[in-house]
Amino acid sequence: MxxxxxxxxxxxxxxxxxxxxxxxxxxxxxxxxxxxxxxxxxxxxxxxxxxxxLNAVKGLDSVDEADDGGLRLGAMVRQAAAERSALVAEKVPLLAETLPFVAHAQIRNRGTIGGNLAHADPRSELPAVMLALGASVRVRGPDGERSIGAGDFFTGFFGTALEEGELLTEVVLPPAVEGGGQAFLEVSRRLGDYAMVGVAASVVCDPAGRCHRASIALLSVGSRPMLAEQASACLVGERPSSAAVLAAGHAAGNKDIDPQADMHASVAYRRHLATVLVRRALTAAFERAGCVMGEGAS
Amino acid sequence: MGAHPYVGAGVVRNEDAQLLTGRAIFVDDVHLAGTLHAAFLRSDFAHGRLLSLDTSAARRREGVIAVYTAEDLGDYWCHGPLLVPPPPIAGLTFNTATLVPLARDRVVHVGEPMAVVVAESRYIAEDALEDIVVDIEPLPVVVGLEEALAPDSPVIHEALGTNVAAHAVQRKGDYEAARSEAHTVVSRKFSYDRGVAGSLENRGILADWNPRNEELTVWDTTQAPIPIRNGLAERLGLLQSQVRVVAPFLGGGFGPKMMMFYPEEVLIPWISMRLGRPVKWIEDRAESFFATANERLQLHEAELAVDSEGRILGVKDVFLHDSGAYDPYGITVPINTQCTLLGPYRVPNYYSEFTAVFTNKTIVTPVRGAGRQHGVFVMERLLDFAAKELGIDRVEIRKRNFLTPDEFPHNHEILFQDSAPLVYDSGDYLPAMEKAAEMIGYREFLEEEQPKARDAGRQLGLGIVSYVEGTGIGPYEGARVSVEPSGKVQLATGVGTQGQGHFTTFAQIVADQLGVDVTDVNVATGDTREFSWGTGTFASRGIVVAGSACHEAAIVVRKKILALASEALEAAEDDLELADGVVRVKGSDLSISLGELAVRANPLRGTVEPGAEPGLEATSYFGPARGTTASGVHAMIVEIDPETSEVSIQRYVVVHDCGRLVNPVIVDGQIHGGVAHGIGNAFFEELVYDDQGQLLNASFMDYLLPTATDVPHMEVAHVETPSPLNPLGVKGVGEAGAIPVGALYAQALEDALQGAVEILEMPLSPGRLFDLVHGTPSDPEAAS
CATH class of the missing domain: 3.30.43.10 (Uridine Diphospho-n-acetylenolpyruvylglucosamine Reductase, domain 2)
Incomplete structure (x- = not known):
């Protein structure tokens, strides 16, 4: 070795x-x-x-509030530093909640936010968080600087939209909005292992208590982190209810994803975990959004 | 000054200061000037004809000193020894295929070494491995046990003409007759898989041939330094006095480091002699999964015949055992299965038949528990099913079948791994079961806690199982105790040490006899220059066999001390007492220190009387007639998340009996570690092979060892039934904790699931549990 x-x-x-x-x-x-x-x-x-x-490169490790009230994270910010950052906890609680699930403390001491995203492991937690939050990355290359939305960044199995010669320099996370709530959940064999399934959910409710937006990102269910569109469709425009989140879970597990089996989880088990975790994560996210969950018609 | 007696006290470990401050020396800590580094070219194929190896480019690489293939070994190439010849079981079939140093014309498992590169650094050596051009013609691969025995199966060892490594039947009484009179017979098929030892420290060897004084020194992560010394001397044509083998501190052994000789172990010393330079090979984790022995699958078809009260009339078990590609360790593992299955129970009629099978996988040799887990799983499961069928409580059915104290020694009338009859020396199983049931709150759980939890939609289950473990087998170990002029005591023994606490427990035993502080007994172990006779540390035997030898040697030295002190103090021996490092005339302040006596015993002038020996020193050997039987009961409460199938352990209770406790803290530590191994075996670890014999999870990313968050707090209690077979009354404990955990998980999970499924296999995982409950396919290939 x-x-x-x-x-x-x-x-x-x-x-x-x-x-x-x-x-x-x-x-x-x-x-x-x-x-x-x-x-x-x-x-x-x-x-x-x-x-x-990249460890001697200056200016890639700052954590700053963005002009719009969101957060800018330098690509070389250590995962452990982000985990302990009061600014991260305040501005992007979903990221703070998720970081302890990223491998082990020793690994987070060295591992960086940008490195994790550029590696684009489909089992990794942070890409799913970026998707759920609608974050973007800034990259610099021979032709200058550009911004890539998370939805366009993860292109396939360990694949990203980074072009040859480009360097990911910064992660930009949007500000929290009124009526928003998020949650991260995963099931792994042991604490710190890659999850068999994980979900990052971000919801926004309007003042009338209807779900305005629901971004549900799943990891370890395919060749890249993905948004569960059909699960979202069960919620948007609806008043959140236990029936609706249950339906969203089923849509995610049975329609949105096309998981593979491996030695730790069969296809059936992965679909089932996605169903359960999406329901649980949405329930928590709506609760944090201050949204009153109805029983709902089933 | 510590308080005597030390034996029985939880003395702080003598070796901890060294280990915890990083001063302890492990093989890779030994740095010699001019050391070369070896790397092995290993087969990527599980089975194939090795047509050619072109090493010319590798030899030309800068920094490469030598490259050896089987051809380059000349006469040194030969099959290794059969380490453990099988016991003389009537009608036994045993086919030997022992390891070779480097594959010559055939590779029989992934990772089998084909060539070794020696270079100025390990980096260069690994670069050169990529220069070697290998031509292997793949052959059909033997993976499954049943498939290996099919008439059209490829044969791994052509000379044998069969994949049967061994076939043995052991019987007691007449099972069929018992079965015909049975009220109920339960029969099931079981599969029980095991895994790697997962030592923190992999294997490693540093060999240093000194051409000036013609001495070979070998640092080796072995559990058996003396047999390695003896074998190397024989194989290299040297006197044993020319070879020194040192097994320094080891980061765990757990069995696989008892295997000898691994190919690397015969090659590295030979290469050092050829090149006249020190040569080091340190096994990396990726290699370890292929190059170090592990344990694997057994498939059992078993039945239990009971009367209407649940009393055992007989057991029949027919099983297949995976031997891997070679069988240098004989049939120790399946014999352990066969013998340990009987457990703490009265089994009047027993029929046990096994077939050990060659497969294209890494060799199988004992790993902590060594096949005992498999047997315990089968027996405990059968008892659970019988209890259920008869409507008898699971604790009750066990109690009804326990051997009682008046039935010892109890002869099971079959042969154990040491070739001696399986005779339990002593035991008292009922109190242990009652204590465990009380500690876990068996009744309260079943009557109150569990129904309440079920009403709330929670899946809580309890498991409680028993087992025995044959420990402390011969042939012998020795110890030499000497009092030095400083008053300190040097204690040398031949067993190697891998973290068991020998530096403390052996010292406690000797300190009690000589009246010295336990920290004043310096234990030398694992160095053939310190002690020349012995076998090694295996089979939960260190404290039993070597500990007893320490005890006997210390008694002789004590006698010498008293005789000499009697002369010096002009007092009768009966009037003397040994304490605090001095011999004192009782009730007076007249005394002489052990140091002074040591000087007197080794005078520079005068005379040592004819027939007497100089010094306060003695060497003793201890060889038990047969093993001593330890036992235990484990109980646990688990909770399953009904939605995700995640399992958490709420309580874990161990009641263990290893006879007299020398150091309860160390014994508890052994049990904790064993249980952790058992939890890994039951719910985390599994070697996953594909149909081409490729191991799919050869790293700790996918081969899951339980971590601190997966191993619960354990409540440990002891019953002490002394062994009559050794002067200390001790029994072994090294493997105990690992043995019953699979059976325990099975019962507890079944209980939590309210009998929705029968658990007939180990290991499990949340995913496998889900698939069992839902009837969904688990096999990745079947599922995709």
Whole structure:
């Protein structure tokens, strides 16, 4: 379990990173927290010729309030730092709630927010949170800077919309809105394992108590994190009820997702977990939104 | 100064300061100048003809010193030893296929070594592995146990012409006759799978041949340093005195490090001799899943015949056992299954037949519990089903069948793994069961707590099971006790140590005899230069066999001390007492220290009388006639989330009997660790092979060991039924905790599910539990 030989570069600025990316193209890999990349290299599943270490790059690790009241997280913000940040807890409680589920404390001490998103593991928690919140990422590349919405960012199995030569620099999370509530739940074999199924739910209720928006993002149910559209359709425009969240759970588990079996969970079990977790997460999210749940007609 | 007697007291461990401050030396901590590093090229195929290996590019790589294939080994290439010849069971079939150092023309499991690269660093060595061009012609693979025995199955060892590694029948009485008179017969099929030992420290070897004084020193993560020394000397054509094997601190053993000789173990010392430089190989975790022995599946068809009161008339069990690709450890594991199945029960008639099968997988040798889990699972499950069928309480059916104290020694009339008859030396099972039932609140749970929980929609279940464990088998161990002029005591023994607390428990035993502080007894173990005779640490035998040898040696030294002190103090021996490191004339202040006596016993002038020996030293050996039988009862309360099938343990109770406790804190620690292993076996760990013999989860990301959040607080109590077979009255405890946990989970989960399913398999998981309850397919290939 020793990596193949590689060249190691440790640039100080984003400009230098972009320069190196331009120079080495797909022979290079970016090293952020290294919690996925280094094991992959030690197993020799990845053998990059050049490793560009981002850990000395300045200006990528700040946590700031955005002009619109949302949150801007530098790509190199450690997951543990975000987990402990009062600003994160205040502005994006769903992120604060989810971070303890991301692997283990030791891993979060090194792992970064940006690295996690760019890795785009379909079993990872943070991509689902981004989807549920309608977050976006800022990237810099040879042609300047651009913003990519979470819905467009995760393109497939470990695939993102990042183009060659681009660096993810920042994560932008929208401000909380009146009548909003969120919740994250997952079922994993052990604390810290990849979830067999996880769900990040974000709902918004209008002053009349009707569901205005419901974003339900699932992880570990396909090749990428995905939004359960048919589950949302059960809720939007409706007054939240236990019958409606139950229906949303069934829609998510039976219609929205197309999960695969693995050694930890069969297809049937994954569908069932999605059904249960979506219902539970929505119930919690509506409660946090201050929405009164009716019994509803079943 | 600690309080005597130490034996029985929860003395703080002598070795903890070293271990907890990181000063303890493990194999990979030994750094010698000029060390070379080895890496092994391992087969990617489970079964194939090895057509060619082109190592020329690897040899040319800068930093590579040597590359060896089977061909390069010349006469050194040969099959390894049959470590444990099978017991003389009448009618036994036993087919031997022992390990080879490097595959020559055939590979028989994924991970089998084919070549070894030696380089200036491990990095370079692994780079060079990728330079080797391998040509393997894949052969059909043998994975399943039943398939392995099919007439059209490919055969793994052509010379044997069969995949049968062993076939054995052991009988007591006449099962069929008993069955014909039975009121009820319950029969089921069971499958019980086990996994890796999961030692924190993988295997590792550092060999250093010194060409100037012609001595070979080998640091090895072995549980058996002396047999390794003996075998290496023989194989390398050296005197045993030229070979020193050191097993320093080990990060866990649990059985697989008792296997000998692994290919790496015979190759690394030989390479060091060829190259005249130290050579190190440290097994990495990915290798360990393929290169280190583990335990796996057994398939049982079993039945239990009982009378109308639930009294056992007989048991019949026919099972298949996975041996893996070779069987150097003989049939120890299936024999343990066969013998341990009988449990603490009176079984007048028993028929047990097993077939051990070669498969294209890593070898199977004992892992903590060593096949005992499998047997306990079958017996406890059968009793549960019989109880249910007869409407008898599950604790009651066990009580009715327990052997009573007046039935010991109890001869089960079959042979155990040590070739001796399976005779239980002592035991008292009823008090342990009653204590466990009381501790877990058995009645209250069933009558109040559970119905209340069920009314609230909660799934709570209780399990309570019994087991026995044959421990402390021979052949022998030895110990040498010497009092030094400093007054400190040196104690040397041959067993290796892997975290069991030997530095403390052996010291307690000796300190009690010599009246010294336990911290003044320095224990040397695991170094063949310190002690030359012995076998190793396995089969829950350290305290029983080596501990008894320590005790006997200390008694002889005590006699020498008293004789010499009697002379020095001019007092009768009966008037002397040993305490606080001095011999004192009782009721006076006349005394002499052990240090002074040690000097007197080894004079520079004068004479040591003919027939006497110098020094305050003695060496003793202890060899028990047969093993001693420990026992226990585990009970737990679990809760299943009815929606997600997640299982949490609410309470866990252990009542254990390992005879006299030498150090209750250490014993409890052994039980805690064992239960953790058992929980892993029951609900987390599983080696998942595909139909090509590829292990699909060879990392700790997918092979799940239970963590601190998965292992509950345990309430542990003890019953002490001394063994009559050794002077300390002790029994082994190393494996105990791991043994009954699968059976316990099965009963508790079934109870929680109100009998909605029968649990006939281990391991389980939330997903498997869900699929069992809902009848949905679990196999990834079937499901996709």
């Amino acid at each position: 020793k990596p193949a030989p590689f060249e190691y570069r440790r640039p100080d600025t984003v400009e230098e990173v972009l320069h190196l990316l331009a120079e080495y193209g797909d022979e290079a890999k970016l090293l952020a927290g290294g919690q996925s990349l280094i094991p992959t290299m030690n197993f020799r599943l990845a053998q990059p010729a050049v490793l560009i270490d």
